[in-house]
Amino acid sequence: MLTKIRSLFNPSMYQGWGNTRRYFEGWYFKVVNAPETAAFAFIPGISMNEAGNKQAFVQVLDGKKKTAEYFPFESTAFVPSEKNFMVTVGNNFFSASRMRLELPSVSGELTFTGTREWPNPWYAPGIMGPYTFAPFMECNHGIVSMDHGISGSLVINGEEIDFTGGRGYIEKDWGHSFPSAYIWMQSNHFAANGISFKASVARIPWLTGNFTGFISGLMIDGRLYPFTEYGGSKIVSLQVTRQKVEITFRNRKHTLSVSAPRDTATPLAAPIKGFMGGRIEESMTSAISLMLSETSTGRVIFSGEGRNGSIEISGDPDTLMLH
Numbered sequence: 001m002l003t004k005i006r007s008l009f010n011p012s013m014y015q016g017w018g019n020t021r022r023y024f025e026g027w028y029f030k031v032v033n034a035p036e037t038a039a040f041a042f043i044p045g046i047s048m049n050e051a052g053n054k055q056a057f058v059q060v061l062d063g064k065k066k067t068a069e070y071f072p073f074e075s076t077a078f079v080p081s082e083k084n085f086m087v088t089v090g091n092n093f094f095s096a097s098r099m100r101l102e103l104p105s106v107s108g109e110l111t112f113t114g115t116r117e118w119p120n121p122w123y124a125p126g127i128m129g130p131y132t133f134a135p136f137m138e139c140n141h142g143i144v145s146m147d148h149g150i151s152g153s154l155v156i157n158g159e160e161i162d163f164t165g166g167r168g169y170i171e172k173d174w175g176h177s178f179p180s181a182y183i184w185m186q187s188n189h190f191a192a193n194g195i196s197f198k199a200s201v202a203r204i205p206w207l208t209g210n211f212t213g214f215i216s217g218l219m220i221d222g223r224l225y226p227f228t229e230y231g232g233s234k235i236v237s238l239q240v241t242r243q244k245v246e247i248t249f250r251n252r253k254h255t256l257s258v259s260a261p262r263d264t265a266t267p268l269a270a271p272i273k274g275f276m277g278g279r280i281e282e283s284m285t286s287a288i289s290l291m292l293s294e295t296s297t298g299r300v301i302f303s304g305e306g307r308n309g310s311i312e313i314s315g316d317p318d319t320l321m322l323h
Helices: 001-009 129-133 317-321
Strands: 023-032 041-048 054-062 067-073 079-082 086-089 092-094 098-102 108-113 139-156 159-162 165-176 182-187 195-206 210-220 223-228 236-242 244-250 255-260 266-272 275-293 300-314
Touching: 041 079, 041 086, 041 092, 041 275, 054 236, 067 139, 067 266, 108 165, 139 195, 139 210, 139 255, 165 195, 182 223, 182 244, 182 275, 182 317, 195 300, 195 317, 210 244, 210 255, 223 255, 255 300
Parallel strands: none
Antiparallel strands: 023 041, 023 165, 041 054, 054 067, 079 086, 086 092, 092 098, 098 108, 108 139, 139 159, 139 165, 182 195, 182 300, 195 210, 210 223, 236 244, 244 255, 255 275, 266 275, 275 300
16 A cells, blocks of 8 residues: 555556556657767556456657657566666666666667656645546556656667767556557757646546547756646647647747648557557657747747657547647
8 A cells, every 4th residue: 555655646556556457657768869869768668458368568659750669578577666766678678877788689778867856735636636636547547757867878789879978768668558649759959958848638538438638748957837727728729630739828928839740651660558558650750840929919929949859659549639
């Protein structure tokens, strides 16, 4: 019980204590080297289907070559810490400060410094805000680090890649299934260091039906400009075509306009009722244009383009504008 309570107030930690079926949890480690010639995502996790069958895994996404590998493990290979965010999958180790990989195609260790968290008050821990305390959520979301530096190197398919001086990003999901429709975007490669952006818009099942929830934030030198459904922000416009994604978020103080062309995406395994039997597609080479302005005056606070942008679009985006 103590571990369950501790993890509730520390969303980066493993949340699945006591779960034995219809459950998944996974972390997303994005790393880009300094010259931006290599961009990878490493996704460790655990999945359990309705029958109670369990499987641990590590996925590897090569954002530049647009390839993905899925490495399954026995469920007993997945060992989370009961006190903080540390997870072992076989000989692979993951935490907020480092990652060690020993996979057939990837080996090495990276260290992360200067991690920047999403604000985490006790009454609304993590990016989910008050929804943290809703026990029946289909999918929960967490930010481990919006932006951080990297040191170290990895040997990937026989080639040593130095990630020292690069930038990283870490987030996570847990629950039993990804939303029926969602958009997810992220970049922390702008003209200046210290700028990071993420946005997710999803159709969320609720007691009385469905609603569209969203969580977006632009962090500039440690200051977060949040746009969340639970915080009173609104989606003013949302357009998804085969060519681009455009979203405008607004609250009383600020307006954030987002525009990104859609790039060729790579299939990844995704959870359905706990097991990784679904498929989503993600690109890591998009350019995400942002403009942050004051709502009352229109004064532009920030304008820039995020490189190495990650984008996932799943389901019917038209349902996201339903009330």
